[in-house]
Each structure stands twice: as structure tokens, then as C-alpha cells.
Amino acid sequence: MDTMIRAAEPDELTELGEMTATTYLDEGLLTYGAADPYLKVLRDTARRAAHTQILVAADTDGTLLGSVTLVLDGGPYVDVADGPEEAEFRMLVVRNEARGRGIGEALVRECLSRARRAGKRRVVISSSSQMHTAHRLYGRLGFVRAPERDWDPFPGVTLHVFACEL
Known part of the structure; x- marks a missing residue:
């Protein structure tokens, strides 16, 4: 692969927030579309970076192609x-x-690797039911559904939980 997975740089956080918000909007993952209050959370990568690890995939020329937020602690x-x-x-x-x-x-493999190095026994993710491509990816990487852990961030929206034993 001609991309590098690495920690986000501080000067990339605004772009990463916009990429995340745009992707969620384009994929129809926000209940209230452009008026969804979760957009503010998606855009605030600087705040996330203070509490988590923000990982990026970048081309050899530095172009940001993807990102993920990893919560270890x-x-x-x-x-x-x-x-x-x-x-x-x-x-x-x-x-x-x-x-x-x-x-x-x-990006997911890097999350698994970092969790393993941090001594974690399991990695979990919650995902909306329409994210079929992501669910196939999780399955290929060893994640299994944990329906007993499904949750509703707000009424009418249920998120499915997947877990991977390390």
C-alpha cells in the first residue's frame, strides 16, 4: 500500500474534522443531516486529540485519505x-x-496493534445498522457482533456493537 498510517499532526486536525463531518454527511449517517448537533463533535478533532489518539492514513505526498479516533484509556x-x-x-x-x-x-489494523501493545484484551466498536461495508471489514478482521451491548445514543437510533478479542 502506498499510504502511511501515523498519528495526526496538530496542523491537520481542522482538515480531519472537516473530512469526518463531510463523510458522515455524504454517507447519510446523521439523523438530522446538516442540522445534526453531532456535526460539532465530528468537527472538533482538536478536543478529541486531547483525550484520544487520532490516527491518519496519508499518501506519500502527505494528502490525508482517512482517519480514526482510538480510545485506549x-x-x-x-x-x-x-x-x-x-x-x-x-x-x-x-x-x-x-x-x-x-x-x-x-487504520483498523493499526488500532488493533496499538491496543495490543497497550495491554488491552479486546477492542470494541459501535456502528449504525446501515454501515454494511464497515461490518464486512470488521468481520474480516475478527470482530463479532455483541448484541447484548447494543445501545441507543438517543431515541430511535440503535448502534450495534462489535468486539474483537486480542
Whole structure:
């Protein structure tokens, strides 16, 4: 693969926030579209970076192609990780023009690797039901559904949980 997976640089955070928000909007993943209050959270990569690891996929020329938020040690960005043995990742996005190159898989593999090195026993992710491509990726990488952990961030929206034993 001609991309590098690495930690985000501070001067990339605004672009990454816009990439994340745009991807969620383009994919129809926001209940209220452009008026969805979650857009503010998606755009605020600088705040996420203060509490998590923001990983990026970048071309050799530095073009940002995708990103993911990795939560290793609890904090305000934990949705489903339960205790110190679990890590979680969130907000996995790949630019439309970069899809089909294995970037999402490389980002998830890096999350698994970092969680393993941090001594975690499991990585979890929550995902909306319409994210079929992501669900296939998670399955290929060893994630299994954990329906007993599904949750509703707000009424009428259920997120499905997947877990991968390390």
C-alpha cells in the first residue's frame, strides 16, 4: 500500500474534522443531516486529540485519505469500552476518492496493534445498522457482533456493537 498510517499532526486536525463531518454527511449517517448537533463533535478533532489518539492514513505526498479516533484509556470519548481491558475506536472515515485501497482496513489494523501493545484484551466498536461495508471489514478482521451491548445514543437510533478479542 502506498499510504502511511501515523498519528495526526496538530496542523491537520481542522482538515480531519472537516473530512469526518463531510463523510458522515455524504454517507447519510446523521439523523438530522446538516442540522445534526453531532456535526460539532465530528468537527472538533482538536478536543478529541486531547483525550484520544487520532490516527491518519496519508499518501506519500502527505494528502490525508482517512482517519480514526482510538480510545485506549477511557475518558469523554468512551461509548462502549467497559473497563481498563478494553479499547474502542470511533469515527473511522476514508475519503470517497481513496476508497477501495485498503485504507479503512489499515487504520483498523493499526488500532488493533496499538491496543495490543497497550495491554488491552479486546477492542470494541459501535456502528449504525446501515454501515454494511464497515461490518464486512470488521468481520474480516475478527470482530463479532455483541448484541447484548447494543445501545441507543438517543431515541430511535440503535448502534450495534462489535468486539474483537486480542
